[in-house]
Amino acid sequence: KQEVTQIPAALSVPEGENLVLNCSFTDSAIYNLQWFRQDPGKGLTSLLLIQSSQREQTSGRLNASLDKSSGRSTLYIAASQPGDSATYLCAVQGGNTPLVFGKGTRLSVIA
Amino acid sequence: EAGVTQFPSHSVIEKGQTVTLRCDPISGHDNLYWYRRVMGKEIKFLLHFVKESKQDESGMPNNRFLAERTGGTYSTLKVQPAELEDSGVYFCASSQVGGAQETQYFGPGTRLLVL
Numbered sequence: 001k002q003e004v005t006q007i008p009a010a011l012s013v014p015e016g017e018n019l020v021l022n023c024s025f026t027d028s029a030i031y032n033l034q035w036f037r038q039d040p041g042k043g044l045t046s047l048l049l050i051q052s053s054q055r056e057q058t059s060g061r062l063n064a065s066l067d068k069s070s071g072r073s074t075l076y077i078a079a080s081q082p083g084d085s086a087t088y089l090c091a092v093q094g095g096n097t098p099l100v101f102g103k104g105t106r107l108s109v110i111a
Numbered sequence: 112e113a114g115v116t117q118f119p120s121h122s123v124i125e126k127g128q129t130v131t132l133r134c135d136p137i138s139g140h141d142n143l144y145w146y147r148r149v150m151g152k153e154i155k156f157l158l159h160f161v162k163e164s165k166q167d168e169s170g171m172p173n174n175r176f177l178a179e180r181t182g183g184t185y186s187t188l189k190v191q192p193a194e195l196e197d198s199g200v201y202f203c204a205s206s207q208v209g210g211a212q213e214t215q216y217f218g219p220g221t222r223l224l225v226l
Contacts, residue, residue, distance in 0.1 A: 004153070032213070043115070043202060043217035044154075089154070098144070098156035098167060099215065 002027045006090055006102035013080055014110050021075040021105045023090030028068050035064050035075050036089040038104070044089060048075070080109045113137065115218035117203050123224045129191040132221045136185070136205030142166075143186050144206075144215060145178060149199040157201075160186060193225045 003026045013019050023033070032051045036044040048057045048064040050073070056065040061078040077084060087104040094100075116135045124130050136143045145157040157176070158168040162183035171178070175194070180186040190197050200222050204215040 034214075036217075041219070043219040044204075046214050046216070049214055091154075093213070096167075098159060098170065099146075100156070101154040103153045 002030075002092060002094060002097070002100045004090055004092055004100050004102035006088075006105050008105055009103065010106040010108075012108040012110060015080060015082060017080050017109075018076070018078050019080055019107070021077070021088050021090075021107070023073040023075070023102055025071045025073075025090075025092045025100075027094065028071050030068065030092045030094050033064075033066050033073050033090065033092045034099070035062075035073075036091065038087045038089060047088075077107075080107075082109045082111045085109050115203055115205050115216050117201075117218040117221050119221060120219065121222045121224075123226065124193055125226050126195055127192045129189065130193055130223060132188045132190075132201050132203075132223070134186045134188070134203030134205075134218060136203070137207075137216055140205035140207050140216075141183070142206040142213070142215075143180060144204040145186070145188055146202040146204065147199050148202065148220075149196070154202065157188075190223075193223075195225050198223055198225045 005024045007022045034049045035047045038044050050057045050066040063076040066073045087106045089104045091099040091101045118133045143160040148154045156170040159166045160180045177189045200220040202220045204217045206213050206215045
């Protein structure tokens with residue numbers, strides 16, 4: 001049974017700092033790994049999707065890496081801004097299996 | 112293009128009552144998913160429709176939950192009778208293409224509180 005763990009559960013950083021969020025999963029047989037962002041009272045917004053054959057994806061200040069063999073992914077946020085404050089969720093999808101989510105990392109960027 | 116919409120945004124009901132949640136996916140999306148987040152826990156999959164057919168309902172907690180997607184457009188999730196442990200946020204998501212490249216688009220969720 002796939003399990004996804006995200007560390008840390010919460011993180012507070014000053015504006016401008018670079019930061020890394022971690023995600024680990026127990027079953028390396030995945031189709032893809034996705035990072036989502038959730039703002040309070042809102043739905044989830046997909047940030048990056050990494051297919052199992054890929055090692056990383058980049059979008060603006062965000063870079064996500066995937067090491068399937070070790071069951072790990074990181075989300076790197078460069079030059080953090082207060083607008084980056086949100087909960088970041090990692091989810092993995094296997095073949096013909098649904099998305100399995102971690103509990104998320106709650107990020108606060110202090111101006 | 113309109114995103115995934117859910118109704119109601121909040122619902123407060125008493126134990127034993129019935130509640131029906133609605134999800135309107137993005138137009139043209141054949142895949143529709145329901146998820147639930149119970150307080151303090153991770154978001155968990157409930158079920159997956161492809162058009163009007165249930166592709167996977169392995170996450171449905173018990174037979175008090177009934178999901179439908181008549182005509183392959185919007186979907187409803189009925190809880191009858193509701194129990195205290197059903198409280199949580201119910202998310203709906205839709206996607207156009209399944210498989211390894213699938214990006215699911217999520218609605219804002221319905222916050223259900225059972226008293």
